[in-house]
Amino acid sequence: MDLPVIRLIRTADELASSIPALAAEPVIGLDTETTGLDPHTSRLRLLQLATPQEVCIIDCYSFEAGQVTQLVDLLTATAPVKIAHNAKFDAKFLHHHLGIRLNGIFDTYLASLLASAGNEADRHGLDPVVGRYLCQTLDKAAQLSDWSGELSEYQLEYAARDAAILLPLYEKLKERLDEMDLLVTADLEFDCILSIARMELAGVYLDDKMWREQIEQTRKAHEIVAAELQEALGAGASQMSLFGDSSEQINLDSPAQVRDALARLGIEVDDTREWRLQKLAREHPILDKLLEHRHLSKNLSSYGESVLEYINPATGRIHADFRQIGTPTGRITSSSPSLQQIPHTIEYRSCFRSPAGRKLIVADYSQIEMRILADFAHDESLLAAFDSGQDLHRTTASQMFGIPLGQVTPRHREQAKGLNYGLVYGMGAEGLASRIDSTVQEAESLIDRYFNAYAGVARWLHEAAERAVNEGRSRTASGRLWIFRLDPHDRQQYGSLKRVGKNAPIQGTASDIFKRAMASLDMALLGLDARIVNSIHDELVIECEESIAQEVKEIVVDRMVRGAKEFLVRVPVTVEAMISDAWLKK
């Protein structure tokens, strides 16, 4: 690639004179260089804006935030289209340091992910994407160089090249997305970027004192259980030892050592997973202790001190990383730390609080995946269940057992619930049986009853599985594509292919809906002291100033419902929302 012409911009005049040409372009490449990865502790050094003629490199160290209003206008407008690779990163720095809400984005990173259609072998850094679509290699050596001092010619060339390459990359990716009918989904994704960037910037508040107290309690309980287990398991070991060394300790965190220790007590197991130990616990009470220990160990390791290390020194809050396309179905995933797998118990969730003078709004979709299924399947019975506004599982029980709502027992409801949750994942009779604690025969009969009551659902699920086998791919309501790399002739993969064929369109459409809602909500909160702070597949947590909590709650519900209505035709959608002091649904 030829070296682009560089226009280095360090004065107000230079900036003013470069804006009109940029504004006249239909698309520009955008990239930034920063002194680190965290906008709260790092600075924005360069902003590169590329046209086919030249790359403007704006040295942000030469400007105060108030001096760049024309730039703000350019980047906030929907035109020209701004091409960036992982625009979330640039959007965060531009928002935090210059107050810019980046708009009109085409993100080559997200585009590449969509075009890969779930192929997890593909890499999506700028270098591999350029290699795949432009057959070029990029020199990324300068990326981690020191961007805080005098800049070398080499650094400027690197900065310019990264922005310039985005223009041809955009052309290729746009063409590819068009060929694959992915432009609608791409726009949905691009519209969502800013809401996720702002959520990461806002971060979530964790009461560290309360969290430490929780850890301490867990640690105490853990110690006691561990001692009891060492006693019980060690006794078995000493009988085996010629030297009778009963002080010998086993590592309770080692599945292999635990399995061997159990064997010495006459409990033979292939592995020591929860479900297996659970089955034998009635016969061997020590297994309950072991499971209790596992639970406490899990909590200490995954939800202990390590979470506190993520509290940002600059903000005192946790700014997790959210991957916008985290799964082939389009779900967002969270890491560092994962805020999507905090135990759903009051001890842990109550530590995620609203700071003084603020409130949290906790809002989630009610049975969104079942509603999507009802809508896709045009199943009149299931639609009627939702139309009635009654508790879904009780209504399902009433419909499948042919009894009035008033006669539905807790056991009936439990069985119906097991089916409602299980079937969108393609569950079979054995799975249902163990879930609701029944025999396989009973489970089979229940499944028959269920599909009799919901014949449309049965048909749709069957057809979805067939489509997965025949076409090897599926699409969501927005058109998001997942090409299954599973072999229908492989006996193992055949079953898996059918299950994923049933689940992917539903889970994926839920993602479409959720992203619509996030984008729309973030816009609606503009100008209010309210920010999205967490996003958990079908649940949003918003933090706001307490006096506007009621107003914000209504906006949240409205935007979430409207997001769903964009993709669903017939089924009603409900969102449950609470104003709270902690991450609890009261």
Added chain:
DNA sequence: TAGAATCGCCAC
């Protein structure tokens, strides 16, 4: 001895 693989379990 660092990274990969495995086991196991948390969320929706």
Added chain:
DNA sequence: AAACGTGGCGATTCTA
């Protein structure tokens, strides 16, 4: 390869 889909992640154990 647990019944049932999608992930992240920590501790142990294996391997080059």
